[in-house]
Structure formats: structure tokens, C-alpha cells
Amino acid sequence: xxxxxxxxxxxxxxxxxxxxxxxxxxxxxxxxxxxxxxxxxxxxxxxxxxxxxxxxxxxxxxxxxxxxxxxxxxxxxxxxxxxxxxxxxxxxxxxxxxxxxxxxxxxxxxxxxxxxxxxxxxxxxxxxxxxxxxxxxxxxxxxxxxxxxxxxxxxxxxxxxxxxxxxxxxxxxxxxxxxxxxxxxxxxxxxxxxxxxxxxx
Amino acid sequence: xxxxxxxxxxxxxxxxxxxxxxxxxxxxxxxxxxxxxxxxxxxxxxxxxxxxxxxxxxxxxxxxxxxxxxxxxxxxxxxxxxxxxxxxxxxxxxxxxxxxxxxxxxxxxxxxxxxxxxxxxxxxxxxxxxxxxxxxxxxxxxxxxxxxxxxxxxxxxxxxxxxxxxxxxxxxxxxxxxxxxxxxxxxxxxxxxxxxxxxxx
DNA sequence: TCGGCACTTGACTATTCAGTCAACGAATGT
DNA sequence: ACATTCGTTGACTGAATAGTCAAGTGCCGA
Numbered sequence: 001x002x003x004x005x006x007x008x009x010x011x012x013x014x015x016x017x018x019x020x021x022x023x024x025x026x027x028x029x030x031x032x033x034x035x036x037x038x039x040x041x042x043x044x045x046x047x048x049x050x051x052x053x054x055x056x057x058x059x060x061x062x063x064x065x066x067x068x069x070x071x072x073x074x075x076x077x078x079x080x081x082x083x084x085x086x087x088x089x090x091x092x093x094x095x096x097x098x099x100x101x102x103x104x105x106x107x108x109x110x111x112x113x114x115x116x117x118x119x120x121x122x123x124x125x126x127x128x129x130x131x132x133x134x135x136x137x138x139x140x141x142x143x144x145x146x147x148x149x150x151x152x153x154x155x156x157x158x159x160x161x162x163x164x165x166x167x168x169x170x171x172x173x174x175x176x177x178x179x180x181x182x183x184x185x186x187x188x189x190x191x192x193x194x195x196x197x198x199x200x201x
Numbered sequence: 202x203x204x205x206x207x208x209x210x211x212x213x214x215x216x217x218x219x220x221x222x223x224x225x226x227x228x229x230x231x232x233x234x235x236x237x238x239x240x241x242x243x244x245x246x247x248x249x250x251x252x253x254x255x256x257x258x259x260x261x262x263x264x265x266x267x268x269x270x271x272x273x274x275x276x277x278x279x280x281x282x283x284x285x286x287x288x289x290x291x292x293x294x295x296x297x298x299x300x301x302x303x304x305x306x307x308x309x310x311x312x313x314x315x316x317x318x319x320x321x322x323x324x325x326x327x328x329x330x331x332x333x334x335x336x337x338x339x340x341x342x343x344x345x346x347x348x349x350x351x352x353x354x355x356x357x358x359x360x361x362x363x364x365x366x367x368x369x370x371x372x373x374x375x376x377x378x379x380x381x382x383x384x385x386x387x388x389x390x391x392x393x394x395x396x397x398x399x400x401x402x
Numbered sequence: 403t404c405g406g407c408a409c410t411t412g413a414c415t416a417t418t419c420a421g422t423c424a425a426c427g428a429a430t431g432t
Numbered sequence: 433a434c435a436t437t438c439g440t441t442g443a444c445t446g447a448a449t450a451g452t453c454a455a456g457t458g459c460c461g462a
Contacts, residue, residue: 007439023316025226029420039441044421046439103319113377115224115316118304127377161374162390166363169370173362176314176328189363192394208409230450240411245451247409 008046010036016057020108021101024054024115024123055126058109062130073137079145080196083138083163087186090167098180106175110168135160142194152195163193209247211237217258221309222302225255225316225324256327259313263331274338280346281397284339284364288387291368299381307376311369336361343395353396364394 014036018027029050033040047053072085097105105111113127139160145151153159166189174182215237219228230251234241248254273286298306306312314328340361346352354360367390375383 022320023226025224025316026320028418030418040421041423041442042440048421050420101319105319106315110373110377111315114307114312114373115226117376117379118302118306119223119227124377124379131374131377158386162367162386165370165374165390166367167370168373169366169368172311172315172369172373173332173366175318176311176325176332178318178325185359185363189366229448231448241451242412242453243410249451251450 007036007038007042011038011043011046011053012057012060015053016061016108019054019057019112020097020105021103024112051120051123054112055122058112058126058130061108062133069134069137073141075140075144079141079148080150080191080194082141083190083194084187086137087190090171091180091183091186094171094174094183095180104175104178104180107168107171110172111175131164135164138163145194145196150197152197159194163190166190166193208237208239208243212239212244212247212254213258213261216254217262217309220255220258220313221306222298222304225313252321252324255313256323259310259327259331262309263334270335270338274342276341276345280342280349281351281392281395283342284391284395285388287338288391291372292381292384292387295372295375295384296381305376305379305381308369308372311373312376332365336365339364346395346397351398353398360395364391367391367394 011032015027015032018032018035029040029043032053033043043053047056068089069086072089073082077085094104094106097103109127109130112123113131116123117127118124139156142151142153142156142159142163146153146156167186170183170185170189174180212233216228216233219233219236230241230244233254234244244254248257269290270287273290274283278286295305295307298304310328310331313324314332317324318328319325340357343352343354343357343360343364347354347357368387371384371386371390375381
């Protein structure tokens with residue numbers, strides 16, 4: 001039905017999209033196959049299990065999004081502006097998803113991670129890994145900001161984790177309240193946590 | 202098998218415990234019944250559906266825990282000490298759960314809320330409601346702290362939400378990393394967010 | 403003593419689930 | 433022309449799923 005290289009791709013995309021919007025537990029392999037216009041046999045030709053698919057879908061999604069994050073966190077941008085651009089990026093992604101499904105969907109990595117952290121070790125590890133990658137971006141921005149004396153924060157490693165977890169919490173809160181406007185706080189939460197001396201923009 | 206008033210209670214407790222440790226999607230009604238030593242018919246004598254049980258289990262659990270929170274957040278305690286006691290309370294609960302199952306389980310309300318926010322409106326609403334109740338405790342402490350000039354924060358409503366979401370994020374992060382020691386940060390995250398002027402122990 | 407009521411029992415249904423399989427097609431290289 | 437390889441097809445399995453039901457049991461009030 002679909003051309004060879006497309007089938008696998010389609011499954012990964014559909015799986016990521018559905019699991020993000022719903023939850024791992026409530027998305028079935030049948031549902032993924034139906035949406036991707038792929039037969040079940042083909043699914044199991046490419047993937048050993050639903051769990052393995054999820055891990056790979058999230059990894060592939062990250063790799064797709066990485067160029068955008070590289071741009072956002074480019075050392076060419078002033079350090080604090082990187083963080084502000086990231087806020088926009090996060091909010092945009094949430095808004096797109098919310099427009100598509102009428103629901104605030106929160107952070108896909110955190111949602112899957114929380115749901116399965118105690119159940120599926122590989123998914124837990126992948127979620128942890130992806131979180132770590134994002135924190136690396138933040139930390140780099142913080143280090144550059146500290147060097148330029150733009151923030152009061154000293155321990156950039158701890159600060160990056162703290163900013164990241166604060167954002168996770170805010171996204172979770174917005175998801176449960178199904179209210180995008182709660183994400184307006186993103187910038188000030190981050191800047192306050194970083195101890196930014198001047199609140200840009 | 203069990204005495205009349207016990208059956209319903211047992212189901213609620215077991216359900217809360219299992220869903221918290223695993224996830225809503227991965228816990229079956231059969232599993233709940235088996236653990237509670239209750240027949241399936243009895244289950245459906247008391248509850249209309251798995252979803253309704255979950256809502257009620259979470260509400261009941263909250264009511265059971267409320268006295269402890271009332272004690273923690275008692276106006277008899279100095280405002281900032283309330284927040285510190287709350288940190289201990291949260292950490293204790295997490296430690297107990299982790300000892301029982303070998304897994305950091307995170308915030309039960311947030312876990313269920315994120316998993317089902319886009320799927321089950323009643324559960325979403327209950328999760329939101331319980332979050333709101335906790336925030337009320339925090340806000341009251343912040344207001345008293347502000348009155349005593351213990352914190353720099355002005356907008357106590359926004360501050361309470363911010364503290365709560367920061368804690369949610371930290372719990373989520375600890376769950377995904379399955380690492381209790383990450384909760385050592387609780388106090389400083391809260392005190393920094395509140396803008397506490399002196400960092401009490 | 404009896405009738406009703408709250409609860410129990412466990413077998414039952416119908417559906418959905420993840421995962422399997424053997425047969426089939428279509429390129430590709432030789 | 434042929435074999436091999438990669439992918440497709442869709443019917444199939446067996447287990448698990450949420451939820452039902454009719455027949456019980458035991459208690460409590462009249």
C-alpha cells in the first residue's frame with residue numbers, strides 16, 4: 001500500500017502522535033495500524049513489540065526536532081534569548097497539538113515517562129535520556145549567561161535541572177487544566193529560576 | 202468473604218495503591234479484585250465502572266490524608282516551617298512507597314491526571330480539583346509568610362501555583378529517574394521560589 | 403416467623419488485545 | 433530465467449479485557 005521506506009516511518013509518526021495525545025495504555029497496535037494504513041503483519045515485520053515501537057518513535061521524534069532545538073539554543077543567540085526562544089518553541093508545539101486535538105497534551109516525553117516509569121524499563125530509560133538531552137541545552141545557555149553576568153545563579157548544572165523540572169511541572173499542570181494560557185508563565189518561571197538580573201522583553 | 206463495610210473500602214484502597222504504583226491503564230479490574238479478595242460481581246455492585254472507582258479512590262485517599270496535611274499546614278506552625286514540614290511529608294510518602302515497590306512513584310494525583318487528562322473528563326476534573334486543594338494550603342502559608350515579611354514574594358496566588366508546579370515537576374523527574382535522592386532539593390526549590398529571605402535549615 | 407434488602411458468588415458474554423503465521427508479491431542481482 | 437530478499441496481506445490464536453447476571457446468603461426489622 002505505501003512505498004517501502006514509508007511504512008515504517010508512518011508507523012513511528014502515527015504512534016508518537018497518538019500516544020502523545022492519548023496515552024500509551026489507551027492506544028492499541030490495531031489503532032496505530034489503522035491510522036497508518038498498514039496491516040498488522042507489517043507492523044510486526046518492523047517492530048518486535050508495542051513497547052519497542054514506542055521507544056523508537058520517541059527517539060525518532062527527538063531526532064526530527066533536534067535541528068529546531070539546535071537553532072533555538074544556537075550559541076549565536078544571546079544566552080537569555082535562547083531560553084526565551086525555547087519558551088516560544090514549547091508553547092508553539094503545545095498550541096499546534098491543542099488545535100489539532102482540542103486538548104493540551106503536555107510534554108510527550110514526560111507523559112510517557114511517568115505513565116511507564118515503573119512498568120517498562122526501556123521506556124523509562126529513554127524518557128530519562130531525552131530529558132537529559134534537553135537539560136544539556138539549558139545548561140549550556142546558563143553557563144554562557146553566567147559568564148556574561150546576566151544571571152545570579154552559580155551552579156548551572158543544578159539550575160538547568162531546576163528550570164527543566166519547573167517547566168515539566170507547568171506543562172503537566174496545563175495539561176490537567178487543559179488550559180494553554182497557563183503557559184504564559186513560562187518565561188517568568190524560567191527567568192526567575194535562573195535569577196536573571198534583567199527581565200528581557 | 203469480607204465484612205460489608207470492608208469490601209468497598211478495600212477496593213478503594215487497593216485501587217489507589219495499584220494505580221499509583223503502576224498506571225491506570227495497566228491495572229485491570231480483575232487485578233484489583235484479586236488483590237482485594239473480592240469477587241468481580243461485588244466490585245460492580247459498588248462501582249459502575251473502573252473509571253468511577255478511580256475517581257472515588259482518589260477522593261477517599263485525599264480525605265484520609267487531609268488530617269495530616271491540616272497538621273502540617275496548621276496556622277499554629279510558623280509559615281515557612283509549614284512548607285518545610287510539607288517537604289518532609291512528601292518525601293516520607295515517596296520513601297514509603299519506594300520501599301514497598303522498589304520504585305519512586307511520583308505524585309499519584311499528577312500521574313493519574315496526566316495519563317487520563319485527555320481521555321477521561323471526570324478523572325481530569327478530579328485531578329484538577331485535588332491539585333487546587335493542595336495549592337490552597339501553600340497559598341495560605343505564603344500569605345502568612347508575606348504578612349510576617351519572611352518572603353519577598355508578593356502575589357501569593359501565583360506563587361503558590363508556581364511552587365506547586367515546581368514540586369510536581371521535581372516528583373515527575375524523580376519518578377522517571379527512579380531516584381529518591383533527587384527529592385533532597387525540595388526545600389531549596391520551594392524556598393527559592395517563595396523568595397524566602399532566610400533559608401531555615 | 404417471615405419478607406425484604408444489602409451484599410456475595412462465580413460463571414458468563416462479547417470485545418479487544420498483543421502477537422503469529424504461511425502464503426503471496428515485487429523488485430533486484432546473477 | 434531464476435533465486436533471494438524485503439515487504440505485504442489478512443486471517444488467526446489465545447489471553448485478557450470490562451462489564452453482566454441470576455441465583456444465592458445472611459442479616460435485620462416487623
